[in-house]
Amino acid sequence: MTTKNEPIPLLDLRGQYEPLREEMRAVMDRVCDSQWFIGGPEVDACEKEIAAYSGCEFGIGMSSGTDALLCGMMALGIGPGDEVVVPSFTFFATAGCVSRLGATPVFADIDPDTYNLTAECVAPKLTDKTKLIIPVHLFGQCAEMDEILALASSRGIAVMEDAAQSIGSVYNGRKACSMGQLGTLSFFPSKNLGAFGDAGMIVTNDEHLAHMCKLLRNHGAEPKYYHSHIGGNFRLDALQAAILRVKLPHLDAWSIGRAENACKYNELLEDAPVKCPVIAEGNTSIYNQYVIAAPRRDELRKHLADKGISTEIYYPVPLHLQDCFRQYGGMRGDLPISEKAALEVLALPIYPELTDAQLERVAAEIRAFYE
Numbered sequence: 252m253t254t255k256n257e258p259i260p261l262l263d264l265r266g267q268y269e270p271l272r273e274e275m276r277a278v279m280d281r282v283c284d285s286q287w288f289i290g291g292p293e294v295d296a297c298e299k300e301i302a303a304y305s306g307c308e309f310g311i312g313m314s315s316g317t318d319a320l321l322c323g324m325m326a327l328g329i330g331p332g333d334e335v336v337v338p339s340f341t342f343f344a345t346a347g348c349v350s351r352l353g354a355t356p357v358f359a360d361i362d363p364d365t366y367n368l369t370a371e372c373v374a375p376k377l378t379d380k381t382k383l384i385i386p387v388h389l390f391g392q393c394a395e396m397d398e399i400l401a402l403a404s405s406r407g408i409a410v411m412e413d414a415a416q417s418i419g420s421v422y423n424g425r426k427a428c429s430m431g432q433l434g435t436l437s438f439f440p441s442k443n444l445g446a447f448g449d450a451g452m453i454v455t456n457d458e459h460l461a462h463m464c465k466l467l468r469n470h471g472a473e474p475k476y477y478h479s480h481i482g483g484n485f486r487l488d489a490l491q492a493a494i495l496r497v498k499l500p501h502l503d504a505w506s507i508g509r510a511e512n513a514c515k516y517n518e519l520l521e522d523a524p525v526k527c528p529v530i531a532e533g534n535t536s537i538y539n540q541y542v543i544a545a546p547r548r549d550e551l552r553k554h555l556a557d558k559g560i561s562t563e564i565y566y567p568v569p570l571h572l573q574d575c576f577r578q579y580g581g582m583r584g585d586l587p588i589s590e591k592a593a594l595e596v597l598a599l600p601i602y603p604e605l606t607d608a609q610l611e612r613v614a615a616e617i618r619a620f621y622e
Contacts, residue, residue, distance in 0.1 A: 258559040259600055259609050262441055266604030267505070271497055278493040288489050297492035298452065300499055301436070305418065305454045306429035309461035312487025313451035313468060316415045316437025317344040321351060322485050323411050323433045323453050324383065326463040329354050333382040338368045339569040339581075340589040341387040345413050346570045349385075355579065357381070358571040360586040364529035366390060366542075366596075370398035377402075383409045388417035388427050390528065390565070391443075391509075392536035396422050396430045411435065415451075416539040418444050419506055423533040428454045433464075438495055443509070443537050444502050450491040508603025509538035512610060516541060516599065519614035524621050526595075540565060541601035545617075548595050554620045560613055563598045 268275070282293060294312050302310030313319040329335060331353035337346045339358035346356035359372045368386045384403050386394035396412075403410045410431035414420070417427045418436050428434020438450035453464050463480075466473055471480030513536075517527050526544035530536050542565065545551050552562050569589040571581030583590065599613055 256559065259561065259605075259613060261561040261563050261598065261600050262602050263604065264440065264445070264602075266602070271501075274497050275494060278497055279490060282489050282493050285489075289486055291489050293489040293492040293496065294487050297487070297496050300496060301418075301452055302454045304426075304499065304502075305434065305436075306426035307434070307454040308456045309454065309458065311453040311455075311461060311464040311468065312492060313435075313453060314485050314487060315449040316435060316439060316451040317348065318468075318483070318485040319435035319437070319451040319453045320344055320385075320411075320413060321348040322464050322467050322483070323435055324348055324352055324354075325467050325482070326453075326460050327383060327409050327411065327432065329383055332380065334378060334380040335383040335385060336368075336373050336376045336381060337385045337570070338372075338387050338389075338589070339571040339586050340366055340566060340592050341389060341413070341570065342415065342566065343570065343573070344415075345385055345387055346576065350576070354382075355380075356570070356576065358569075358576075358579070358581060358586060358589075360588045361592065362395075363588050363591075365392060365394070365531050365534075366592055367392070367394035368399065369395050370402045373399060374402060377406060377408070381406070381408055383411060385411050385413050386431075387413040387415075388420060390536070390542050391417050391420055391539040392530055392534045393417060393420050393422035393427050395531065396425075400430060415439075416442065417537060418442070419502060420537045421535040429456070432457055433460055438491070443506055443539055444495065444498055446491040447494050448488075448491060450487055450495065452487070505603050506537040509541075509601050510536065512601050512603065512605055513538045513541050515607065515610050516601075516614060519611060520617060523614070523618045525617065538601050540598040542596050542598045543617075544592070544595040545597050546595070546621075548597050551617065551620050552597055555613070555616055558616050560616060561600065565596060565598055567593055569593050 298310030
């Protein structure tokens with residue numbers, strides 16, 4: 252039972268862990284007893300289960316969501332001279348991996364309601380050098396994939412879905428990651444499906460790309476010590492795979508719990524001068540984050556912090572304005588919707604273990620600030 256003055260963290264995983272404690276420890280013992288820590292039956296089973304959950308035939312376990320992005324692009328042959336269209340309003344890894352391969356990230360603006368790429372945003376950014384589009388399914392809901400896929404197909408361009416925040420989200424009846432050539436997932440501990448450290452996965456229905464990803468995650472070797480490609484060490488640990496297998500059967504219930512909390516926030520904040528999340532028609536969001544657009548965002552955040560309520564800003568600086576991407580010539584004013592979002596967005600606690608009293612307290616403090 253929480254007291255009315257007890258701090259409300261942005262995320263508290265202890266409530267998720269406690270009911271699964273014994274099962275978690277049992278599978279960790281199972282891995283320790285087997286002494287099989289890299290690859291093996293736990294990883295194989297985890298790959299099959301998460302691929303099936305995502306509506307895909309093949310899963311390739313990765314050491315992180317970032318490495319999934321990197322390996323996926325390597326499998327698609329992205330390299331120097333290529334251009335890759337990415338949203339400017341997203342986590343750094345989406346564009347950082349493009350640059351690491353010597354390709355050029357081309358930053359596009361976003362939809363003002365969903366914060367996701369649209370075909371209308373992407374189209375002006377396409378050139379003869381464009382080899383890949385990476386829609387990021389931000390905050391738990393998919394981008395408008397039908398239009399993006401049609402645009403990409405008409406130009407012979409590949410599409411790789413970045414679903415680091417959206418495992419299990421649904422777009423017009425299809426799961427995230429099942430629509431492009433490849434999809435990438437992150438199991439960072441804060442995700443709806445989180446490991447006990449870094450972990451990720453690539454999922455696909457393309458057998459050739461699946462084989463290439465498996466090859467590249469192990470230094471391009473097949474068989475051992477015979478290298479047909481230059482890859483990397485992107486392997487998923489068996490311990491992480493075992494943990495994910497325990498959590499996966501609970502994922503839908505956790506995502507439903509987040510969605511129920513989002514509905515409560517929507518009602519509680521109806522009279523507040525903030526913009527609640529907009530879920531596009533045909534989309535089912537898993538609410539990896541519950542993000543409002545708030546006037547005087549930084550002042551509101553400080554007010555909430557003073558009241559013991561933790562929040563986060565995803566993301567304070569759009570990628571086209573980051574110092575490390577200065578060579579690509581991005582200027583303030585280039586992508587106005589992304590820049591506006593960076594000044595307004597604020598993520599509230601949304602994890603399923605929150606009580607109604609906690610949700611009401613968060614909403615009451617937001618209303619109090621504006622009053």
